Structure formats: C-alpha cells, structure tokens
Amino acid sequence: MIWKLAWRNLLGGGVRTWLNVFILSLVLVTIIGFHGMYTGWQKDGENGIINWHIAAGQYWQQDFDPYDSFSFEKSWQKMPENVPDADAVEFLVCQGVIYPRGRMKNITIKGVEEEQSLLELPTEILSYEPDRYKLMLGHRTAAKLKLQEGDRLMLRWRDSSGSFDATSFEVVKIFISNVSSIDQGQVWLGITQLRQMLGIKESVNYFSVRQQIAGLGEQWQFKSQDFLLSEFRALISAKIAGGMFMYALLTFLAMIAVFDTQVLALFKRRKEVGMMMAIGMNRKQIIRIFTLEGFLSGVLSVLLAAVWGTPLLLKFQEQGLHMPDYMDSYGVDGIIDALYPQYTVGLVIFTVLIVLLIMLIVSYIPVRSISQLLPVDALLGRMTVKVKRKKQYS
C-alpha cells in the first residue's frame, strides 16, 4: 500500500516531479558519459601502447633509462642469444640532430628490427637497402616538422667512436598512431642501417617480447606491462580525479533539487500528513511514504536516462568526441583525433546505485521532522513540533 501511495503521490506532483526526474537523468547521463570517455581513453591508450611498442613487456639493458639520453650509448649491448627471433623486437637508441628546412633540432634516433610481426609499427618498410637511407616518422613529428612522405631530411649523428657524420634520408613512411611516446621527438630507422651508421654490431638497448623469457641474466631487466603502462595509468587517474569534482558538483546540485522538493512537499502537504496520522498511520509509515517518493523519483530518472541517454551515449561512442587539432600535439597517448568512450556494465550499475542511494538519503533527511509533528497541528496546517509544544504547555 505504501508503495502504491508513494507512486501515486509522486505522479501527482506533476511538472515539479518531472523536472526533478529530468535533472536527475541529466546528471546520470553526464556522469556515465564523462566516465565512459576516460575509460575509453584509457583502453585505447593501453591497447595502443601494447600493440605498437611494448607487447607483453620489455627487457631493458640494466643501464638503459629512456628519460636519460646519457644512458643510451653506455647501454648498447649485444642481444642475448637465447631469445627466439619471432618472440622479440629489437630496439637501438641514440641521439642525433636533424635539419628540417635548414633548422637544427636535437632528436632521438631509434632503430627497430625491420622484420617483425609482434608490433603494429610498420617496420618492414625500413628493410635495409644499400645506398638508400630510409627514415620513418610519427604523424605528430611529421606535422611539427612539416614533412611528408617522399621528402628528404638531413640527419647528423656521431658514431660509436665519436666521429660526426651526416647524410640525407628519405622519409619513406609517416605512421599514424595514438601512441605519442613512439612519435614525438624521435625518428625511426631500420636497426641494420643504424648499426652500420654507428659502427656497432648486434647491439640493442631494449627489446619487446611476446612473453617473459627466463634466464637472460642480470644485465637484462624485465619491465612488465604494468610497469610500462603505469605512467599512462597515473595520467588517466589524475584526469578521473579531476572529473570527480565535476561529478560531485552535479550530484550536489541534484541533491539540492530533491532536498528542496521534499521540504516543499512536506510544507504543502502538512494537512495530508495530519490526516494520515488521524486515520492511524504511525510516523514511521509516513516517513517511509515520503522517502519512497524521493527514491522513486530516482528510479524514474534512471528509466528516463535509459530512454534518452542510451541512444545518445551509443551515438557518442560510435562517432567519438572529436578533439581540436592542438590536442594531438600535446603528446598524450590514446588520442589521435577523437576520443571514443567505452561504457562498462559495472560503470552503469555503480553510477545508478550511487545516484539511487543519494536520492534515498536526501529524501529521508527532510522528512525526519514528521516524527516530531503533532497530529492536531498538522490537521490545522501548522508545522509545530513536539518540543515547542511541550515548552508552550509548561
């Protein structure tokens, strides 16, 4: 009976009810939409980093530090022999200088194994050809340097013994990847070519593997996917934490709306409360009715959100959120030109439950005062509570 009564009262609220329900549904869809965006960004970014660069993990020469260019040369070491060719992709790193359009720019030169099937990097195009110097760039670097496929670029380097040399390279490929860490500030060469330029044989700084390999010795340290993805995950976590502030603000506004509605409803319907008391309903039952009304408005908002939000969010997922051009140059992994949100069942259920729980609490708090209402005062339309009345009599 209480459920039926609460439902009827809720619908009787008319525009006020529907306005609340709509606002709540808006909050719900916004939170799911935004959170889905971060989830999509994280998944795209992680997949990109795994597929384009790290595979199941990497082995770094013990002195290698990708953020310390001083470590590059001292960590050139011969590739361990017990690593199957098909299960690893070799990388060799050094510093150099490029001269795009006559200007000088320091750059990291990366040599990558040409014949590999483990990563999505289009390395085959870098296969060694005597007297043809080939180079590959990411689309961000290419855009920054205003280079296109077929252009030539002067590259200067120092070989392993310290002599300068330079030659003109042909840009044979500009690859488009959502992984900025394999793009910005670096150029890619075939590892055979780079070894020849540096005058070193079989050396690498690190290699990506299909699976962890035992017995490589202390000179090769395994870096797991979790380790290699930790920076990107930390970035997303920081973004989500920032987003939480917005979710909290939206939820707070919705809470205020419901709270306000409840207080107003209680004031307008005080005679009705008195009547309920007069026909024998106890205070707990009356509080339950009012709380249920608030909670049901939450349920209605979930339904309404499902009706208009589902097609909208699915469309958003399909088309993605297009980013302005400058975003690409920020060097954030996981984004090329658009963000494609991903909504998980867990995310939707969690958000719905949180909103319903908040609605339940916010609906209950204002109606607690009913427990102190005197039936006669209520019937007369007065909001006097027990405590005041007692003082008056004394």
Place this chain on the structure above:
Amino acid sequence: MKTVILTVLMILISAGLWSETADEILRRIDDNLYSDSQIISSRMVIEGRRGSREIATRTWSHGSSDSFTEYLSPPREAGTKMLKLGDKLWIYDKNSDRTIQMSGHLLRQSVNGSDLSYEDFMEENIYQDRYTAVIEGEETLLDRTCWVLKLIAKEAGTTYYQRKLWVAKDIYMPLKEELYGESGTLLKRVEFSDIRKVKDRWYPYEIFYKDILNTKGKGTTLKIDSIDLDAEIPECVFSKASLRK
C-alpha cells in the same frame, strides 16, 4: 722493360715525396696555429635571421686539451665561464650560480646559437697527430697559391673523419677548410682571414664558421682582438674552483 721499371720507381719516389711534403705542410700549419699556451681576447659575431649578436670572451689555453673561457659581454652573458679539461667540459652560469657538466646531447647544442657546437670546442687541434694528409693539387685563393690537402683521420673517433684544407704556400696557413663526415657529407666550412704575423708565426685574426647543414644560419665569425702566444698561465686557472671566482 728498363723504362717501365724506371717509370714505376719515379712514381713511387714522387708519391713518397708528396706524402712527406704533405706531412711537412701539416707540421708547419701546427707550428703556426698551435702554441704551448695562449691568452686570446676575441669577439664572436653570430649572424642570425634577426640580425647579428656579438659575444666578447677571453680564453686561456694550455696545450690543446685544457682551456678556460670567460664571457665579458653582453651583460646578459658576462660572467659565464667555460672550462675544458681533456674530454670534459663544464659551464658556470652566473645567473643561477650553478656549474653544469656538458655531456651527451648537451654537447651537440650550438654555443650561444652560433655555428659552433660544444663538441667543436672539445676537439683537439693538432693536425699532424690526428690526420694523414695527401696533396690533391693546387688552387689560387684570395690571390695566394694554395695547396689543396685532403686529410683522413688516423684513428676512429676523430670528430671529423675527413678534412679538406686550402693552405697558402707562402705562409703555411690554411685559408679555407671543409669538414666532412665519413660518408663524405660536407658538414662545416671554415674560412681564415686577416692573417697577421705574431712573434715568429702567422695567425688568423678572423675565422668564419658555417654549419653547412643549418641552411637558415648565416655563419659565425670569430674576431680576435689580441693574442698572447706562449704566455705564462698559472695551473690554478684550469681548475673547477676558478669557475666560481
């Protein structure tokens, strides 16, 4: 048969003579340019796209491995000091009161936006120790007859694998130099002018550097105001402590 043997002998003898002459030329160039110690006051004029800048410095050198440079002007650069000891280079920045050791990619940076990199400063400058020379021919340059010398590095690790020198025959002074990588790519061009007699040797008072790969730059000129060859320099100048003095 006799004629053939004589011809071969003549060729071998002449090749040997040429080779000896080329080495002799290198020795004479080193005698001109290299001194046990020197104190030089100079100005570096850097020609950029937005006009030129001038940086005045005073340099104390000991042999070819140790040198100490102090920037005198402009005011923004004045007080900056640079110390080279063997293959190590430190820079003291007076604004931040910090000393930085230059290594790795920092050495590849250009010095104050000039056509010289810190690596160029690090280079040992005695030709005959590092290069084998061959006379390629003769040319006239700046109204002087010059030998054209091709220099190939004796050992791996020499900064520039190949050099081409135009050496004035009368004063054993290079007038022009081209620096190449091992692949034969021309990397830098250096021109020597305003050659004056200092004590018993010739010395260029103006040296023009051009990074050939950096086509946007217009080159850098080093103008020497004064030079004191074989000067007595206390050892304490070439120490890290002198950077903060």
